[in-house]
Amino acid sequence: MKLATWNVNSLNVRLPHVMKWLEENPTDVLCIQETKLTDDKFPAGTIEAAGYHVVYTGQKTYNGVAILSKLPITDVVKNNPKFEDLQQRILAATIDGVRVVCAYVPNGQAVDSDKYEYKMAWLSAFHDWIKEEAAQHPQLAVVGDYNIAPEDRDVHDPAAWEGMVHVSPKERAALTRLLDIGLVDAFRLFEQADKSYSWWDYRGLGFRLNKGLRIDHILLSDALKQRCTACVIDRVPRKWEQPSDHTPVIATFS
DNA sequence: ATGGCGCGCATCGCGCGA
Numbered sequence: 433m434k435l436a437t438w439n440v441n442s443l444n445v446r447l448p449h450v451m452k453w454l455e456e457n458p459t460d461v462l463c464i465q466e467t468k469l470t471d472d473k474f475p476a477g478t479i480e481a482a483g484y485h486v487v488y489t490g491q492k493t494y495n496g497v498a499i500l501s502k503l504p505i506t507d508v509v510k511n512n513p514k515f516e517d518l519q520q521r522i523l524a525a526t527i528d529g530v531r532v533v534c535a536y537v538p539n540g541q542a543v544d545s546d547k548y549e550y551k552m553a554w555l556s557a558f559h560d561w562i563k564e565e566a567a568q569h570p571q572l573a574v575v576g577d578y579n580i581a582p583e584d585r586d587v588h589d590p591a592a593w594e595g596m597v598h599v600s601p602k603e604r605a606a607l608t609r610l611l612d613i614g615l616v617d618a619f620r621l622f623e624q625a626d627k628s629y630s631w632w633d634y635r636g637l638g639f640r641l642n643k644g645l646r647i648d649h650i651l652l653s654d655a656l657k658q659r660c661t662a663c664v665i666d667r668v669p670r671k672w673e674q675p676s677d678h679t680p681v682i683a684t685f686s
Numbered sequence: 687a688t689g690g691c692g693c694g695c696a697t698c699g700c701g702c703g704a
Contacts, residue, residue, distance in 0.1 A: 493694050539703055634691035
């Protein structure tokens, strides 16, 4: 079983990229963030025609998440029951006995902004809810765009980023607290190349100069960790024409 | 200190992302 997460930065623009990537990379479950589509405009037909079940929740212009799956999707939950939020950032579903949470964590904009306060409150409520999900579902994968680089080695220029949003101590502490529930960062279960990132700025030749951040993560419960045989970042779609600024992260399970 | 790039929405600049 292969499980992937990808922030597509508008599914309207990136649907061809997603379909091409799925053709070239057989994937059982794909979690998508930043669809930027209301549900009436979601391209469910195209996705279903490719052999996927799909669930989604979106809004105009911002946010929006979806889960694509070759196997049936059950017990779907939209948003965090513990956090009233008009922003569509969370989908949870059960697929083949695995509880999958697809999350688009708020960006936070700047540490002194209201959006950062919202990010921290969102993460606190997310922790409380995931703690319950973990208790109910031993096989749990919490994946998505976390907008947090866990460590300095996940940042192309830690000195320049010090204290900034995505790396601030409070954000990293919130991620650690989530891991303390009993989750692990699948990417770090395996040997990885230095300077591995999942996002690169569109500006200033960010990708070509590998000026990136690793902010998209696959977090696994212990039971799923035992089944995880690989976790990689696929940089290829970031090289395509008109790419998303994020690229997929993929975990393989026995 | 500012803007770089891309997207959506709305027009011919702006908010937002990271």
